[in-house]
Amino acid sequence: MSKYINSTAGSVRFILKEPNSDKITPIIFDFSFGRGKRLKCATGFKIHPKFWDSKNQRIRAVSTISNREEVNAKLRDIETSFIKSVSFHHNQGNDIDRKFLKQIFSNLTNRIENESEDKSIDFFEYADGFTEDKQRHIDKTKTITLSKITLRAYKQTIKKLKAYSKSYDPNLDFDSINLEFYYSFIHYLENEGLSLNTIGKHLKNLIAILNRATEEGINTNLAFQHREFRRVSENTTSIYLTTHEIEKLEKKDLSDKPLHEKARDIFLIGYYTGQRVSDYNGLGINNIRTFEGRSVFEIVQQKTSKTVYIPIHPKLTTIFKKRYKGKMPSKMPEQLINKYIKEVARSVKINEDVFVTRTIGGKKNTDSIKKYKLIGTHTARRSFCTNAYLSKMPVIDIMAISGHTTEKEFYKYIKVSSQERAIKIADSAFFQ
Structure with a gap:
């Protein structure tokens, strides 16, 4: 037996797909491992948000849920076994990418990997989760007002994107965010009467979300990295007092x-x-x-x-x-x-x-x-x-x-x- 302690920087969270829903929603397995390595997939369990303890990431002690202990034990087993497996392969020097992580999870839960059991996260699911993560960080660290202002700006951008999607592209997702979308979205915001610099701020926020999603392995469409897909701006008239x-x-x-x-x-x-x-x-x-x-x-x-x-x-x-x-x-x-x-x-x-x-x-x-x-x-x-x-x-x-x-x-x-x-x-x- 090795005398050395092997470790991994990976961390597991269990989150709800729709934490604000008034109906039952899937419990999602969320694993992050280093920069750009992240896996999200369904556990197969569903729960009503009011019965979910987000702090402990487990089902609350509710008498009406007869299999609560069984499900919580299963979640613990998934977390422990998954971390142990990833740590082993990490310490063996294996390349830990998202595909490899998915295979570990699939083997662990005895499931055949397919679309129904490992449903991809769509753009708006990810974007909403992106702002929720930032909100949790602000609440946890009591971060300065500036971060709250930034969070509000992200939410405003997502709101504009949802309005655009409703009017122009009901199926807007990661794979459809390309140059054609870029110019169409700018045109939409212009018709909304927004200034060029305000449009630029929305584009900046969108690019930040896409960059994060790409780093985490959620997005594979790199059209947003085209040199034309950029923030637009113009010099503003700023004055000083003599x-x-x-x-x-x-x-x-x-x-x-x-x-x-x-x-x-x-x-x-x-x-x-x-x-x-x-x-x-x-x-x-x-x-x-x-x-x-x-x-x-x-x-x-x-x-x-x-x-x-x-x-x-x-x-x-x-x-x-x-x-x-x-x-x-x-x-x-x-x-x-x-x-x-x-x-x-x-x-x-x-x-x-x-x-x-x-x-x-x-x-x-x-x-x-x-x-x-x-x-x-x-x-x-x-x-x-x-x-x-x-x-x-x-x-x-x-x-x-x-x-x-x-x-x-x-x-x-x-x-x-x-x-x-x-x-x-x-x-x-x-x-x-």
Whole structure:
């Protein structure tokens, strides 16, 4: 007998095919083994979701189910025997692919492998399971709001795909997602009146789902990897506020409008820290550190998990002392910040015309929009980066605060005209 312990990275789950059904639904065997190796097939057992314990992956202790112990024991046997068999072949150096796994499962359960006993997962079954997995991950890890927003975006994409399928292709599945589908789906979304960038986000989500399904061996149709099957996008009109406009916001007396005042102050925190709204909205005393007598914000950026340190600007210190007893304004819903900061900007006459070009419903439209209408929580961060650059702060220092990882990414982000950049270059030592 070997003295060494052999192991496998594989894991088994038993899940319901339709966990939200009001009827009985099959219990599915779900095995993952390394990157891109996954097997899902029917166990032959069915149960009503209300009798299923999803945490323990077994049938609940219900007196009306006479064979509960027998079925649960069978599920345990399948799990134990399957893992043992896969581990043995893995440690023997055998190539463990999905076909091999299916054969192990088939032999184990004494079934002849066919369509009725190993039913393939169709696209919408997989897509719904994809979002359920992400939801379970969020619930388990208490993941940040950004992940919940991403999950909602996936669900919206799947909803659009189901609506498309209902109208154009009732049999939409993995094998029918090709270039013909790609252009048809874009046309459908254009007729829905969606902007080009919104269409691009739906395509991005679809490609992410297809990539995952391909890695797990569920999808074998690689038409989506064609160079034409890609996310579409166009440059958006993003504005920044000049230092003069920021000063106008700062000086506006809003003591008779406490909500507007609070929204403006949170916006200024965003401007003087250069962070995303998810990081600057809700900062507190526990985010302050002192180094060599200097107070700084310590922020773990939610999107990147990177820790950044930002000197606390004297103007923020004044705001905290004057209006918040030395503390910081409490967190405010982002939609309210967006609403009130626009109204404050309008009141101080940040109202120059900005020409915005967007592709909506497949047609380019150019509109003249007042600048204050384009201001939102993200304008604070973009304004910091742009004004810090124009003030001749070294780009590497700005990036250390903003969290941009490459200069190419940074220069695409800031809003500096060719004339402004030329003036900045003219002030460099080379031209003196």
